[in-house]
Amino acid sequence: MSKLTMVEALNLAMDQEMARDKNVCLMGEDIGVNGGVFRTTKDLQKTHGEERVMDTPLAECGIVGTAVGMAVYGVRPVVEIQFSGFTMQAFDQIEQNMARLRNRTRGKYTVPMVLRTPYGGGIRAVEHHSESREAYWAHTPGLKVVVPSGPRNARALLAASIRDNDPVIFYEPKAVYRAFREEVPEEPETMELGKAEIVREGKDITLITYGAMMRPCKEAVLDLAEDHNIDVELIDLLTISPMDTETLAESVQKTGHCVIVNEGQRNCGVAAEIIARLNEAAFDCLEAPIKRITGFDVPFPYFQIEEHFLPESEEIVSAVKETLDWQ
Amino acid sequence: MAAQNQNDKKTTSSEEVLSPNTPSSMNLSPIDLGQIEVLQILNEHGEVDKGLEPKLTDEILLNTYRAMVLGRAFDSRMMTMQRQGRMGTFAPNFGQEACIIGQVTSLTKDDWFAPSYRSFGAQIMRGWPLEHLMRLWAGFHDGFPPPKDVNDLPFSIVIGSHVLPAVGIGMGMNYKKKKDCVVVNYGDGASSQGAVSEALNFAAVYKAPVVFVCENNGWAISTPTKKQSANQTFAAHGIAHGIPCIRVDGNDILAMMCATKEATNRARNGEGPTLIEAITYRMSLHTTADDPTVYRNEDEVKVWEARCPIKRFETYLTNKGLLDISSIQKTHESCEEEVIVARDKFYGMDPADPTEIFDHLYESVPKELQLQREEYLRRLRDKGIDQ
Known part of the structure; x- marks a missing residue:
């Protein structure tokens, strides 16, 4: 066990998966000699060679499209798109080929690839560098969408995504990249995709979130317990699609209350989808309307004011109290 | 390192400054499509x-x-x-x-x-x-x-x-x-x-x-x-x-x-x-x-x-x-x-099977799609379609 940041944990996962399976390769802009703009792939080219850690031309659509072909041919590419805002360049290949080639060929061809990309705000980045558009990918049939929240689950989920035979969009919360360290076991570890995790059991209200929003939610949970004697059940979604509706519904059936926090835009967002599912699966147990705290339906603001846009723990505390006080 | 070396040199060609990682000769002749x-x-x-x-x-x-x-x-x-x-x-x-x-x-x-x-x-x-x-x-x-x-x-x-x-x-x-x-x-x-x-x-x-x-x-x-x-x-x-x-x-x-x-x-x-x-x-x-008669002769x-x-x-x-x-x-x-x-x-081939639309999207059908399949099969039954 050593204490790693999320960046180091992701690096460990890729290093070990490449050692385990010679078909695993990495593709992306500046990932080789430079080790990636966030240094997530640091030294991997030194260890595994230029043929397996490929510095690509600067063309996101080209990277994803060629990775699809490699995957069809039996290679297992792990693609890095430098910032999630740049995945829009690759939308074409994600939608037309990565997501649907298995379905188009009725399973004759598979696309076992991972598209890693840092998402979200909070690092004072320039425009187009802070998007949280996981809802796009969850809306696309054929993809799995995974969002880790800390170093240990990031490592285990990335290893599982690389081994998965379906295409995975792996959204890395870059605000968490170096925010804290966590014990990560040296021996390979995976987590099942499609499973949410109950991070803290509680009886009063269910708080659902994922990725970078786990940190303000954890703060809120402590405040609520200490200052307001409210016992929150905190759930980390981990996989956005396919979604673990069962775990969410069981929790809400128990607590009767629910608040959802997601950083991405509200309209047709992940919180909206969770509310719809809970309506179907737990309506008769609800004692108050479900509240959501999300990004607003505007482009992510420039960094001088980004802190006001991102959900914070005070707001989450208020939303939990309002939901419990509703009558 | 390369930049340092160039600075040390008294005479630096413009190509090297413009593009230090390419060979020193710069071909400025235009592409000849006739070739x-x-x-x-x-x-x-x-x-x-x-x-x-x-x-x-x-x-x-x-x-x-x-x-x-x-x-x-x-x-x-x-x-x-x-x-x-x-x-x-x-x-x-x-x-x-x-x-x-x-x-x-x-x-x-x-x-x-x-x-x-x-x-x-x-x-x-x-x-x-x-x-x-x-x-x-x-x-x-x-x-x-x-x-x-x-x-x-x-x-x-x-x-x-x-x-x-x-x-x-x-x-x-x-x-x-x-x-x-x-x-x-x-x-x-x-x-x-x-x-x-x-x-x-x-x-x-x-x-x-x-x-x-x-x-x-x-x-x-x-x-x-x-x-x-x-x-x-x-x-x-x-x-x-x-x-x-x-x-x-x-x-x-x-x-x-x-x-x-x-x-x-x-x-x-x-x-x-x-x-x-x-x-x-x-x-x-x-x-x-x-x-094509709309647009070509x-x-x-x-x-x-x-x-x-x-x-x-x-x-x-x-x-x-x-x-x-x-x-x-x-x-x-x-x-x-x-x-x-x-x-x-x-x-003479079989008609299309409407029930298989969920079968090939993922390696195994996720729970949520299994539920949607059940819903879809109910719809087919209601329309009187045999499965």
């Missing part, structure tokens, strides 16, 4: 250029001829079926048989073919049963996957979207140290797509064993090439990306076969991609939903009728003593019969 080679072996009268004539066996020549005739017979029958309401919208190959078939004659089973939708002549040659292709165009999901042992991508529908994956397959061949290659075709219209330029660039950078066949058939639905591109030489895209390129008479089967053979040889030898621009003409409709079509790829090959084979009037007629009849047999087989 692009042009290939025609069989002219439109069926006369062969003896100096260029390939040494092909009689068997190969006659098989290729039959594939062209079969492609056209399939085309005509599909058109009839579509007009009878028994076939979906489809894209005829009529007039492009040499270009379409000539590009796959040098491929082996281990090679890959990534076609656009106007390619069934080549798909038949690659081993797709005719009734399978009918099934595909008639709207059955099970028509899409290539048959067992046929390494083809399913044809692309979104223009140019298959070219990047085709290059990726070539990169996969390099990764796995295989000596195989990929042929990918696309049209003059697709050349305008950014993804196609990216594909050419990736293939060149990674020396992927890919043969790009740009089928310049004059029209992208109603858009003529002069509106598609200010540069009417689509082969020049190769120059822009550092890929050897050639313009070929796409209605000359011998030229298509020779150019592709040379390109696949280069690919197999690790010399990287080639771009072949095949000049041909879409004699028929874009698809059966199209009416029929006089133009007549000019190309005289350049028919099948007629000129028939003339050549007749002059060689491999065909005569009777064997030509027999070939046409046997192809027509083969298509009719396939058509009847197709008519």
